[in-house]
Amino acid sequence: MRKERKNTVSRRSFCKNSAIVTGGLLTVPLNVAASANVIGDDAIKIALVGCGGRGTGAIVQALSTKENVKLVAMADAFQDRLDGCLGIVSQKFADTEKIAVKDENKYVGFEAYKNAIDLADVVILTTPPGFRPLHFEYAVNQGKHIFMEKPVATDAAGIRKVLEAAEIAKQKQLNVVVGLQRHYQKSYLACLDKIREGSIGQIVSGQVYWNSEGVWVKERQEAQTEMEYQMRNWYYFNWLCGDHIVEQHIHNIDVANWFIGEFPIHAQGMGGREVRKGNRYGEIFDHHFVEFTYPSGAVISSQCRHQPGCITNVSESFMGTKGTIYTDSQNKGIIKDYSGNLIYEHQGLEDPNPYQTEHDKLFASIKAGTVINDVEHAAKTTMTAILGRMATYSGQLITFDDALNWGRRIVPDTFSWDTSPKVLPDADGNYPVPVPGVTQVLEPVST
Template identity: 30%
Template sequence: MEEKPKTAVAGNSRKQITRRRFITRAGAAALSFTIIKPELVRGTKANSKIALGVIGCGGRGTWITNLFIEHGEYQIAAAADYFQDRVDAFGEKYHVGQSRRFINLSCYRQLLEQKLDAVAIISPPYFHPEQAAAAVDAGRHVYLAKPVAVDVPGCYGIARSGREASAGKRCFLVDFQTRANPLFREAIRRIHDGAIGEIAFGQSSYHANRLAVKAPPDGTPETNLRNWVFDKTLSGDIITEQNIHTLDVTSWIMNQPPVYAVGTGGRKVRTDVGDCWDHFAVLFQYPDNVGITFSSRQFNGHGAIGGIKNRVFGSLGVLETEYGGEVLIRGKNFYRGGRTNEIYRNGAVNNIATFYENITEGRFDNSTIAPSVRSNLVTILGRTAAYEGRLVYWDKLIKSEARLEADLTGLIA
């Protein structure tokens, strides 16, 4: 995928930090060092643990840090979050001293000045491109939560950071649990080998109840940031932030981008917090006249069967997958597969282990970047088609320079 040219930037407020204000290459280079020397890769027994900084100390950040600790070869060396209460609770839990806890919007910059080998970026997706670029510039290995970005320029920024990480012999891994699951991997390998024959059409869905509100909505900048998952700009809306799980599986199966998308959606049921839509319905048209329908909801289904599901019909059989459920192929080339009950945890565990192995064994191909960027762009294609109520072509979408710009006025830089 070709990198898009940079666009001009207009400042909004001296207290507003945007993704466009990337840390300079020269300044970041001065901060570049690792505890595990690149030429040694593994380091000695005394310094063999990966010194990890965590950006984003909320629920997901704390949860995944537990898994880094359980792995046994990571040491939490620094923590960053906008909110003092979160970083302090995190610091106490993981024995991160006060001098290595950082707050406010620029917290990630201070964290990158510490002696670190790697960073885990578990912040709101809006900030991912800037924070990942700064981490790569500073010579750190990067473990990044999905989605990688909220707009097309952000996706290109992540692609660029991935290339720069590889060139600098640094690892960059995007944490998709399904792609680390052996049942999903085997089933989709079989699909690519022709197990269900010629693909005719498919279905994908992500039907879930509403997410928890972190703070009572009061319109203040701090509360909006705590409730970022309900904010279109900070999260990319539910189709990008949450539904990317199922659309990534679609993208993986099809192994090529769609031609166009057309869709609808809205905000009709969960209207008490934020501005994200609570449902989407989109048709993704792929080459060879293969249509994949997609639907999602994020509100009370009153007992209706939900889940994260994909189904693809072919001339010889059908692939059925469910995140946390069954993975199997029906038809001529039957594959029993199995259940993926612990995929949320086990997928992250597998990715954390792979990240460690990549670092210590010197594997810098960073193969998760390209498919993650493509899946992210697929969600943006569907989102754009639904927002605008019209057919949107992939070839036009990927040339877009439109950015989602968060109003961070009132937050401390």
């Protein structure tokens, strides 16, 4: 038998306790105490935690909303990232008073997030996702409204922490928007409405894709500790990134969960490294293929690939009992019946940018005293992507319940520049790569 874990969570109770947020919006009256720092103030004060590329984009979008907002604090593990981000936003908003970051409110290091969060009404959490559960928990405990990027964790322990903090956020009536921006994209919302109207009947199968060439690599520098090297190359280490099935392909997996209205009961799949090999690519795969099976019987094929020179595809398609639907990130949405007749077509060339819309909605909700809460759905979708990774790494059929309750903890217990991550290179500089049929992804069992 498996050893007992306190507070184990089943997929059924996980789904029952919080319904899927199908439109990204859950609006309820906001407790005045939860917005005491905002209502009546001249400006909503923002802290940015994580000043890399996504953090820079997110703070530009936050400062571009129509509300009266100011950036008052910044935090990052690296000084150069903070300085680079501040330089970009200072130039972009040079003719405004939106940049109000004093020198003493620029914080660097592993504990920097606390100082920055303490100064703000709203926090933007855009570090590598391995840190997200820790930062989210602190922000919630401090009573802050939150925008946080996806995914919300990289292992099951992180998901459980996020869920616990989500309950506190709900009690405090805090706004929490998560960067699964398709929930704020007009084409996807329009197609969801058509699904609910019964245009394609019940979804029974589908395919979701994120196939592209991959991302950057940063070469190892002299005198870097292993912790610094991995953090500079966070995309290639699971405790930081989750592998590209979690960090990137989560968007397409999320659409499947959202449109079907369920979360899978189990997954099985395959994956490996065919092109992106060598120690400069850490431990992650360059391709994954997963079959997710849902309670209704629907089966979704999930495909993601980072291989240059191959076909690029970032889209979703679903087959229902009455017809098919196709969506992609370029604002397209097409529905046909099985005779080939066009039922609906969305060509949103003039649709608003969903990255901007999610911030517009967040700050408008704060100002209005209402609540948007994306976090529970985002946690379930993140767990779905983690389940897919566990299936491809192990080569086994993994249930959602086992993945959530027994998935191995991969994030370090403490953080410093001298901390040794749980995955280290061998004498030749090579990192251990998961081997299907050999790699164990669940915690050991006791008899």
